[in-house]
Amino acid sequence: MIDTTRIFSITSEKEFQTLALDVFKFQFENNAVYRSFCDLLYKHPSDVKQIRDIPFLPIQFFKSHQVLSSQTPIQETFSSSGTTGTTTSKHYVTDLSIYEQSFRKGFEQFYGNIKDYVILALLPSYLEREGSSLIYMVNDMINASEHVESGFYLNTINDLKQQLTALDANGKKVLLIGVSFALLDLVESHQFKLQNTIIMETGGMKGRRKEMVRDELHTILKSGFGVSKVHSEYGMTELLSQAYSLGDGRFKCPSWMRILTRDPEDALTLLNNEKTGGINIIDLANINSCSFIATQDLGRTYKNHSFDVIGRFDSSDIRGCNLMVL
Known part of the structure; x- marks a missing residue:
């Protein structure tokens, strides 16, 4: 088990990196959906030495599977709004606190x-x-x-x-x-x-x-x-954390959340700062579901962990909690 007090007491990049790797190992062992996804990519905890090695679960899995890393009863099911006739995402929350x-x-x-x-x-x-x-x-x-x-x-x-x-x-x-x-x-x-x-x-x-x-x-x-x-x-249905832009167009994350970007043509390749790519999110508050999510949003990251949201992949749905589409 992961002590959840560690999530909200992160004060350094080293603490974030260490906890993210611990959460990955925990979810690999306790989340059947995520484990199967990692197995398909031949990614085992022994192969994951840094955050950039962690597989990011495509967000569409929240539409088709019960993404859970906990055996405790579900307290609340959050769902996306979607549009008429579309399948909505469901986030099963076992600990509302x-x-x-x-x-x-x-x-x-x-x-x-x-x-x-x-x-x-x-x-x-x-x-x-x-x-x-x-x-x-x-x-x-x-x-x-x-x-x-x-x-x-x-x-x-x-x-x-x-x-x-x-x-x-x-x-x-x-x-x-x-x-x-x-x-x-x-x-x-x-x-x-x-x-x-x-x-x-x-x-x-x-x-x-x-x-x-x-x-x-x-x-x-x-x-x-x-x-x-x-x-x-x-924010979005599949997350338990939010990022905020204080009016300058750049979003900033709380200390337990990070954004990375992936190559739009190669989902397993992460990009450097200031290059446009698909947004991958680490949300350590998602301890009981999946903390590593590949979204359908496009954006750029910067050295101070801030990020822009530019739009969405053309083939994805327009979802309720997301920002603009170009």
């Missing part, structure tokens, strides 16, 4: 104490279905903020406009987190000049609008909200 630690500590690492913020959530597409890991996270944030004004907004844009304007004018620190199409709907109906509010988009048009590149989206949102920056959250 690990997810809660991950998103709470991750948010605090970048934004400080949640109690300092009023949380306004404009996530209509997620509220309209069950099994959203994003709704689970934001609901916890709303409760933890301890502000009576915090809450979800479904299709009540006028109410949100009044609440947001009043809170900002009163000097309250506000975090407005929303799916892209809903934030666009809001600024098309109302114009703002916000001084104390962070705008955070979670990506995705959910089939409600045409997809657009992130720069175009952020330009419209900055103008509409009267802010100089728009923040972004990068």
Whole structure:
């Protein structure tokens, strides 16, 4: 077993590397799906001496298999939204406390104490279905903020406009987190000049609008909200951790999460920094599922472990929690 306290107490690159190798060995031995995948690649723990040697499980396996490294009962099944007629991903979570630690500590690492913020959530597409890991996270944030004004907004844009304007004018620190199409709907109906509010988009048009590149989206949102920056959250059903962009377009990971990029033409070859490739994610909070995932997103990494999300592979689905498609 892996002591989960090690995951959220990482303070150095050496600690991350050591724990990642330990998690790989644990999941190789305890995750039948991942073990079979590694066997097909002839990758055994004795062959894996560094992170770059670890096989990354294609994210599509979360659609077709039960990806589990734990024998304990499943507490929650998170599912992706998908589109009509598509197969959705399912993430079977056996310990919700690990997810809660991950998103709470991750948010605090970048934004400080949640109690300092009023949380306004404009996530209509997620509220309209069950099994959203994003709704689970934001609901916890709303409760933890301890502000009576915090809450979800479904299709009540006028109410949100009044609440947001009043809170900002009163000097309250506000975090407005929303799916892209809903934030666009809001600024098309109302114009703002916000001084104390962070705008955070979670990506995705959910089939409600045409997809657009992130720069175009952020330009419209900055103008509409009267802010100089728009923040972004990068997460997905298959992960228990999130990366954040604080308005400069680059995402940063919490200390237990890393991004690598792979050659689009050769999935087993990893690329150096600043080269565009498929995004591979190490999420050590995924201790009870799989911590090593090859996504369908395209991006670039940088020396300080930050990364860009550029788009998606042409053949992949547009998924709810992901960012823009070129």
